Amino acid sequence: KAGVTQTPRYLIKTRGQQVTLSCSPISGHRSVSWYQQTPGQGLQFLFEYFSETQRNKGNFPGRFSGRQFSNSRSEMNVSTLELGDSALYLCASSLAVGAANTGELFFGEGSRLTVL
Amino acid sequence: AQKITQTQPGMFVQEKEAVTLDCTYDTSDPSYGLFWYKQPSSGEMIFLIYQGSYDQQNATEGRYSLNFQKARKSANLVISASQLGDSAMYFCAMRENFGNEKLTFGTGTRLTIIP
Numbered sequence: 001k002a003g004v005t006q007t008p009r010y011l012i013k014t015r016g017q018q019v020t021l022s023c024s025p026i027s028g029h030r031s032v033s034w035y036q037q038t039p040g041q042g043l044q045f046l047f048e049y050f051s052e053t054q055r056n057k058g059n060f061p062g063r064f065s066g067r068q069f070s071n072s073r074s075e076m077n078v079s080t081l082e083l084g085d086s087a088l089y090l091c092a093s094s095l096a097v098g099a100a101n102t103g104e105l106f107f108g109e110g111s112r113l114t115v116l
Numbered sequence: 117a118q119k120i121t122q123t124q125p126g127m128f129v130q131e132k133e134a135v136t137l138d139c140t141y142d143t144s145d146p147s148y149g150l151f152w153y154k155q156p157s158s159g160e161m162i163f164l165i166y167q168g169s170y171d172q173q174n175a176t177e178g179r180y181s182l183n184f185q186k187a188r189k190s191a192n193l194v195i196s197a198s199q200l201g202d203s204a205m206y207f208c209a210m211r212e213n214f215g216n217e218k219l220t221f222g223t224g225t226r227l228t229i230i231p
Contacts, residue, residue, distance in 0.1 A: 031217045043207065043221035056218050088159050094217055105151065105217065107161035 002027065004093050004108035012114045018079040021111045025072050025093030029106075031055075032074040034066060037088040037110070046089075049074050078113075086115045119143065120210050122222035129198050130230050136183070137193040137225050139208030148212045150191040151219065152182065155205040164206075167191060195227075203229045 005024040013019050025032050033048040033056075045058040049068035066076040072093075078085055089112075094105040121140045129135045141150065152164040167175045167182045175182045183192040195202055205226050209219040 033217050033219075035219075035221075042223055043209075043219075045218050045220070048217045050217070056216055058218075090159075090161055092161075092217075092219075104163060104166055105211075105219065106163055107153070109158065109160040112159065 004091055004106055006089075006091050006108035006111050008111060009109065010112050010114075012116060013081050014116050015081055015083060017081050018077060019081060019113060020075055020077045021089055021091075021113075023074045023076075023091030023093075023108060025074070025091075026106060029093035029095055030072055031094045032068055032072060033092045033094075033105075034074070034076050035090045035092065036060075037090060038084075038086070043090075046076065081115045083115050086113060088112050119220045120208055120222035122208055122225050124225045125223070126226045126228070128228050128230055131200060132197055134194060134196045135198050135202075135227065137195075137206050137208075137227065139191045139193065139222060141189050141191060141208075141210050143189075143210065143212055145212040148210055150182070150184070151209040151211070152180070152191075152193045153207045153209065154202075155207060155224075157204070161207070165193065198229050200229050200231060203227060 007022045031050045034046040037043045048056040052068045063079045068074045088110045090107050090110045092105050092107045119142050148169045150167045154162045165175050165177045165180045165182050167184045174184050179196045181194045205224045207224045208222040
């Protein structure tokens with residue numbers, strides 16, 4: 001069974017550019033969430049998508065956006081990049097069937113973004 | 117207040133010894149889940165173990181066990197018979213409100229296994 005797949009794994013952008021990251025969840029998983037990891041702030045929740053709807057959102061500016069497609073694949077976009085956006089962006093998927101959920105939530109290998 | 121607290125920034129343990137990584141949490145929600153993840157230098161977050169707030173028994177997964185003390189709000193990870201490959205960052209995380217997949221993470225513990 002394939003795991004969570006994130007592309008690209010590494011990318012370098014310059015300030016002011018925009019970037020799109022992709023996440024393919026484990027087959028059958030309906031929830032996809034995104035996290036930003038930096039040395040200073042640690043792991044922070046960006047947003048979660050379930051059945052193509054954003055169900056939860058973290059405390060990030062509007063430059064950070066995302067979407068989910070009918071096949072559960074998700075993309076996140078960061079516009080007008082700033083130096084502080086340099087981070088490891090992690091995507092996680094889960095079955096997300098409410099109270100019956102066993103709780104397991106699986107991450108991809110991440111996309112490492114460097115903003116110059 | 118911190119929702120997840122990991123008080124050990126770093127630990128050094130001799131190979132084959134058992135190790136306990138501490139995690140305390142804070143929530144007023146009766147329904148929550150607690151997770152432990154391992155993050156090697158490659159960056160991938162590897163799921164280790166999960167404990168639901170209503171689970172009566174402590175979770176175990178191979179060499180990993182979770183020492184869940186609900187009244188003390190602690191969820192310590194125990195790794196038995198440590199191996200060199202266990203060297204990594206370890207994160208404790210909590211999910212509140214079933215149906216909400218948002219995880220709140222602690223700051224992590226860097227575990228180094230000494231041969």
